[in-house]
Amino acid sequence: MCGIIGCVGCGDGTLSTLLHGLSKLEYRGYDSAGVALVGDGSLRVAKKAGKLDALEAAVEERADLAGTVGIGHTRWSTHGPPTDDNAHPHQDCTKRVAVVHNGIIENYQSLRDELAESGHEFDSDTDTEVVPHLVEASLEAGRDPEAAFRDAVARLEGSFALACVVEGTEAVFVARNDSPLVLGIGDDATYLASDVPAFREFTDRVVYLEDGEFARLTADGWSVSDVDGTLREKTVDTVDWDPEDTGKSGYDHFMLKEIHEQPRALRQCLQGRVDELGGSVTLEELDDLDLERAHLVAAGTSYHAAVYGAQLLRDDGVPAQAFLSHEYATSPPPTEDATVIGVSQSGETADTLAATREAQRRGAETLAVTNTVGSTMARECDHVCYIRSGPEIGVAATKTFAGQQTALNLLTQHLSPGPVDRDLIAALRDLPSDVQAILDETDAEAVGETYLDSDAYFFIGRALNYPVAMEGALKMKEITYKHAEGFAAGELKHGTLALVTPDTPVIANVIGDGELARKTVGNVKEVEARDAPVVAVTDGQSDVERYANHVLEVPETHPRAAAILANIQLQLVAYHTAAKLGRSIDKPRNLAKSVTVE
Ligand code: F6R
Numbered sequence: 001m002c003g004i005i006g007c008v009g010c011g012d013g014t015l016s017t018l019l020h021g022l023s024k025l026e027y028r029g030y031d032s033a034g035v036a037l038v039g040d041g042s043l044r045v046a047k048k049a050g051k052l053d054a055l056e057a058a059v060e061e062r063a064d065l066a067g068t069v070g071i072g073h074t075r076w077s078t079h080g081p082p083t084d085d086n087a088h089p090h091q092d093c094t095k096r097v098a099v100v101h102n103g104i105i106e107n108y109q110s111l112r113d114e115l116a117e118s119g120h121e122f123d124s125d126t127d128t129e130v131v132p133h134l135v136e137a138s139l140e141a142g143r144d145p146e147a148a149f150r151d152a153v154a155r156l157e158g159s160f161a162l163a164c165v166v167e168g169t170e171a172v173f174v175a176r177n178d179s180p181l182v183l184g185i186g187d188d189a190t191y192l193a194s195d196v197p198a199f200r201e202f203t204d205r206v207v208y209l210e211d212g213e214f215a216r217l218t219a220d221g222w223s224v225s226d227v228d229g230t231l232r233e234k235t236v237d238t239v240d241w242d243p244e245d246t247g248k249s250g251y252d253h254f255m256l257k258e259i260h261e262q263p264r265a266l267r268q269c270l271q272g273r274v275d276e277l278g279g280s281v282t283l284e285e286l287d288d289l290d291l292e293r294a295h296l297v298a299a300g301t302s303y304h305a306a307v308y309g310a311q312l313l314r315d316d317g318v319p320a321q322a323f324l325s326h327e328y329a330t331s332p333p334p335t336e337d338a339t340v341i342g343v344s345q346s347g348e349t350a351d352t353l354a355a356t357r358e359a360q361r362r363g364a365e366t367l368a369v370t371n372t373v374g375s376t377m378a379r380e381c382d383h384v385c386y387i388r389s390g391p392e393i394g395v396a397a398t399k400t401f402a403g404q405q406t407a408l409n410l411l412t413q414h415l416s417p418g419p420v421d422r423d424l425i426a427a428l429r430d431l432p433s434d435v436q437a438i439l440d441e442t443d444a445e446a447v448g449e450t451y452l453d454s455d456a457y458f459f460i461g462r463a464l465n466y467p468v469a470m471e472g473a474l475k476m477k478e479i480t481y482k483h484a485e486g487f488a489a490g491e492l493k494h495g496t497l498a499l500v501t502p503d504t505p506v507i508a509n510v511i512g513d514g515e516l517a518r519k520t521v522g523n524v525k526e527v528e529a530r531d532a533p534v535v536a537v538t539d540g541q542s543d544v545e546r547y548a549n550h551v552l553e554v555p556e557t558h559p560r561a562a563a564i565l566a567n568i569q570l571q572l573v574a575y576h577t578a579a580k581l582g583r584s585i586d587k588p589r590n591l592a593k594s595v596t597v598e
Contacts, residue, residue: 002029002088003021004073006018006163006192007172010190014039014065015035015065017202021191021193022052024092028074032048033048033052035055035072037069038068042067043096049192063200067172069171071192073101078127083124098164099128099131102598103177103179104158105130107155111130112130120136131153135149135152138151146216146324149173152282153214153436158178159178161174161175177212177594179194182194183206183222185205185206200239205237206237206238206239212227213225231263232514233235259575263433266432267432269410274410274425276426280423286383286411291365294318295322295328295340296337297328297342297343297352301345301471301474301475302344304467305404306322306343308405308467309405329357332359341369343369344377345387348376357380366382368384369408371403378535393529395591403565406583428561437574445572447535448580449580450549452576457504458484458485458492458507460520461509466489472570473486475571476577480572480581481588481589493526502532505533510536511536520542524536525547534547536552538554539554540556541556
C-alpha cells in the first residue's frame, strides 16, 4: 500500500534510479506516482495520476527535472481519488518542501483545520499534505530543515513511513511508525525504500528501520536516531536473493513466473528442515517454542493457509483455530494460553499486525510465519518461521500460499506430540517434482478458455481442500474480476445450489477415494444433475472423472501434500482465464500487494 523510494549519491542517475525503484514498487500501489528532486539549490516535483508510464511520459517533457537527491512514490489511494493533485509528493505553500508518505495520518483533519486557520492552503484531499505544511510552519519559525521535519512528525498520530526533502538542503529526512522502511547501503550512494526490490540491483546491504526511528541520508552517508535525536547503532544485513528474482525472466506476467517458481520455492522451504532418513523435521528457530494451543490469525490468501494449518494441527491433536486477523484484533477470544500465529506473506499487513500486537498485549506468545525477512511481524513476534519463497511481486499471492502450506506442515510435524508421519515426509520431499509435473502437463489453459464467458465460478472441497477451494475462488475473482465463490462442498446444497446453472462451472477438488472423496463426488453429481459443467481436480483415485467435463490431474500423494498440489491447478485456471480476458494480471484493479492500513 504505497511505495516509497529515495536516494542520495546517485549523481546524474538520480531520476532514473527513482523511476527504476518505483517500477519495482508498483505492486504496492499503482494509481498515481511522482518524484521530487533537489539539486543546485532548487526543488522540482513531477507527479501524475495513472500507472508509472504516465509519470514517465510526463518526466520526458521536463528537461528541468534534475537533482542529486530525490524521493519518489507510487500510490494506492486512501484519502481522495487518484488524481494529479492527490499524487505524492505533496508540498507546502512555498513549494520549498516535498513529502512522500505511506500509511494513514489519523489526526490529519484537526491538523488541517489548524493549518488552514493560520493561512495554509491545500491542493489535495490527502491526509499526507498536512506534513509539508507543518514542516513549512517550523521552517518559518526559524528551525533548520531536519528539526522542522522532526517537529512535524511529533504532531502526527497514526501510521507512517515518511520521506521529506527541502529546497537548498541535499538530504533526505525519514521517519517510520507502523509502515515499513528499509535503507540500502551502496558504496557511493544510499537508498531508502518501502521494500528491498526497489534498490536491490544497486546493493544487497540493508538496514531495517524500527518504529519511532528517524534517518538522515546525505552525500556523506546515513545515520539513524530515535525520537530525541540520540544516534542508534544499526545492524547492516545482507539480503540473499538475486536482482534477477525481481524481474519477469521472459514470462508474460510476474504471476505466471511465480507460479512456475514454486518447485524452487518449496525446495528452499524444505531445505535443511527435513531429514528423511532419520524421519524427522527440525525447525531450529522454533526449538524454544512451547505451544499447547494455537490461534492462527491472517487475512486473504494467508487466512486460507491459516485455515489449512489449523486443521493440520487439530488433526495431530493440537487444539487450533484460524481467525480473520481483523476480527481477532477487535474481538479476541478469551483463551489465554494460546500461542498466536500470525500468517502473513509480507509480515506488514496492518490487520494481522494488530492481531499479533493484541495477543502480545494480553501476554500471549507469538509466532510469525512469513516470507519477509526483517518485516515488522518477523521482528515483533517472539518466534519466526520463514517460508523462504523469495520475492513475490504479482499482487495475487501464489508461491507464498504454497510456501505457507508447506511451512505449516513442517511446523505441525515439529510440534506434533506423536511420531513423525513418514509418509508425509516422503510426500514433502516429492512436492517440488510433483508441482513441476503439474506445471508441465496441466490442461488449465483449455479449462480457462472453455469457461471464459461463464456467469460465475463455484469452487468446492472438503476438509483440507475447503480452504483450497476458498483460495481458488479468491484468485479467480481478484485477477479475472469474475464472480467466484469457494465452499465447503457440503455447504453448496444449503443455498448456493440455487445459483447453479449451465453457465456456472463448478470446480471440485476430489482427492483420494475415502469417505471425503465419496461425499464430494455426491456433491458433484448434484451439480451435474443441474447441468452445471464440472471441472474435477483429482488424483484419479475416485470415480469423479465419470461426472466431469474436464479433469485437472494431480499426482497421487499424501492428502496434506495433495491439497498443495490441487491449488497449483486452481492458480493456473485463474491465470489463464484472466490472460484470455486481457486483465491486468499483476496489478488488478483496486488492489495492492501489501495492505498496511486497517
Ligand atoms: C490475495 C492476496 C491477499 C493477501 C492478504 C494478506 O492474492 O495476496 O489476500 O493474502 O492481503 O497479505 P499478507 O499475506 O501479506 O499478510
